[in-house]
Amino acid sequence: MAAVGTVAFDEYGRPFIIVRDQEQKSRLSGKDAIKSHILAAKTVANIVRTSLGPNGLDKMMVSPDGEVTVTNDGATILDQMDVSHQIAKLMVELSKSQDNEIGDGTTGVVVLAGALLEQAEELLDRGIHPIRIADGYESAMRVALERLDAISDDFPIDQANTENLIQVAMTTLGSKIVTKCHRQFAEIAVGAIMSVADFDRKDVDFELIKVEGKQGGRLEDSQLIKGVLIDKDMSHSQMPKTIKDAKLAILTCPFEPPKPKTKHKLDVTSVEDYKKLQNYEKEKFQEMVNQVKDSGANLAICQWGFDDEANHLLLQNELPAVRWVGGPEIELIAIATGGRIVPRFSELSSDKLGHAGIVRELSFGTTKDRMLVIEGCKNSKAVTIFLRGGNKMIVEEAKRSVHDALCVIRNLVRDSRVVYGGGACEIACSIAVNKAADMNPSLEQYAMRAYGHALETVPLALAENSGLGPIQTLTEVRAQQVNKNNPHLGIDCLNNGTNDMKVQHVLETLAGKKQQISLATQLVRMILKIDDVRAPGQQQGF
Structure with a gap:
């Protein structure tokens, strides 16, 4: 709302606006409030969307005291953003929740939540009640989680042969600044987890792993100290x-x-x-x-x-x-x-x-x-990862990268099942959700189809960030998955000549992907149920 008002100045010279007919202004409520929330969430999601995938772009953030941070880690970007809108703050908390629980997938969870809300906006315009949309999303989520269980592969952890774990860690590090030492950092992360893991309890005590950084060297000089x-x-x-x-x-x-x-x-x-x-x-x-x-x-x-x-x-x-x-x-x-x-x-x-x-x-x-x-x-269970880098910015980004890799390997110790990345599992879940929607006779079928479309936002973003034609690439991969009944086909972001993620060894933990879908759906369900915001002194708009 563009309010017409007069600018005045207080005794200290600070400007403030006197809004005409202020007593007649009202807070947003109902469908207008929900649309306002959706717009804020979409804005945050669009900011981090370009950082998704191995070819995702980095963001440069400058703190009030002039300190520069360059990263494509979703949790770090959102944590350092100065957001004031309430729903935007919820998106930041969503990313933190994914980071605390899983450690990886912080960008993907925000992109998925933004896509779900974008689809919900179209359904609201068609006259479907927010509660029916939320219920449809809940049903679609259950279908997606069941499909993830069905297409997952078990990666048994062998302490003598850790190649499987290294491949998963390399997928996590694929989009980070340490790609020039891709395998070395994956081996360091796996070695650290293997040293401190309790395989009887299937857990890892991160207190026993210390990550220390020192600037003034090369990334290749990083090492694992037992x-x-x-x-x-x-x-x-x-x-x-x-x-x-x-x-x-x-x-x-x-x-x-x-x-x-x-x-x-x-x-x-x-x-x-x-x-x-x-x-x-x-x-x-x-x-x-x-x-x-x-x-x-x-x-x-x-x-x-x-x-x-x-x-x-x-x-x-x-x-x-x-x-x-x-x-x-x-x-x-x-x-x-x-x-x-x-x-x-x-x-x-x-x-x-x-x-x-x-x-x-x-x-x-x-x-x-x-x-x-x-x-x-x-x-001997206490270990230290010693990271080197040319400057403080490189060292800090290397620390964030290693943290993500450590979290992913820890999750495999807890649950050794994996799904295939590159958008393959999202496309497989989208196909399953659309089939389930066709079988659903109620109004929720529209919300379920919208959920399926939202899941395809992740492979779309991966293709777009890799310089491929997003719509054409997604259509071809989805058709191949249906025709060949192969849920391992995804977006060939690195142009390796095959879009079979099993052949490319692009792996993600099942626990991380399920958590990503669950958290995004829960947040969207909560936002759809908020039809009024009563913050002190808040006027219409945001």
Whole structure:
């Protein structure tokens, strides 16, 4: 609604609009409100639609403080978008839900939800009630999920042969910035999951996988470390850089003399008093160092820092130390090495020490950055993925890519069934939903057909983003699926000469695809039931 009004200025020079006949303005409700919601959702979906698939385009986002992010990860794009409309915020939450539960498919779920709402708008114009549309979508969703179960293949996980898992990870990484190291990153992700997975419980504890990035190198320098990597170095440059058969004292108490718990001040009035205080501090430092050495430790990991005097004493006593190690790193080191976190020097004993095969200091780059690697740990399940990149932007995008791959492999550990990507499963589900609609005598058949058309939006977007003729390509693939009864045929985005996704090894997890369809349908059903918005001070329009 274009409101006619007058611009005025307050006492601070800030403009505001005085709207004529404001008391007569009304909030949107009924069909107008639903259409307003659909328009907002379609706008968000169209923004990320061009990022779908291996040839999807990246988005550049600039934060208010000027920080630049370049990515085609749907969850990141939507998270950093500054949206104010309520339904647009729901679309952002939809993407977050998919990311939290599955980790991949964040763009596809928003594109599908936008397509479903676009189809619903046409049905509303034809006079079909929103509830009937929602019910039809629900029926179509059940048909689609049953079809996904029918066309899925089981990928049994063999710890000795992980090629299947690598192929699935490569599909996930196909649209990311790390495609130049496609297989290497897939192998890193699979290796990390295989190291920490609990195959009896069919689950993966992500707390045991740490992803660390360091700029100033090539993507090819990224590696999987079977241990813990911390962005610290030895507290003194003359301490040994490699410690074999390390026994770690993991301390959360500071290397400093205890302070008297009194409100009275202490005046040092003579040189003798100062020397006494100095000797007291030195004795306390020496006592602390001796307590650590007496426990049998040959490396001290400290959460807090210590001054130069304590550092010099540690060097003199040949006790290497690392200071300012953060809380999460301390916990991960304790889990990996089988040690206990000790809050007081008096409680330190040999049975509380952590054990590692080797602790070594890495040095790299022209700036000689140094990091510590703790390998050969007692609990070998803790691993670190160490990513390199030319700048911060590349490293951050590599982290997002690896996170998606890790989530997909974790989902395969939980449920080893896969479906074929490239839009193949969406086309197969669309065909099944349209058949079911023809068998349905009620008014819901129109909503079911609309649902089938919406499912085809994903292969349409894949073809469009790959420079193919979207309508022609989709029509040909759908006809081939029907004629050959082959649900594995999809969009040949990479021009490999075949559109059989089974031959191309383009794989997606069944759990991820089912979650994508379920979440999109639930959100659309919820939006169709909202016929009034009563936000404070909101006028007609958005």
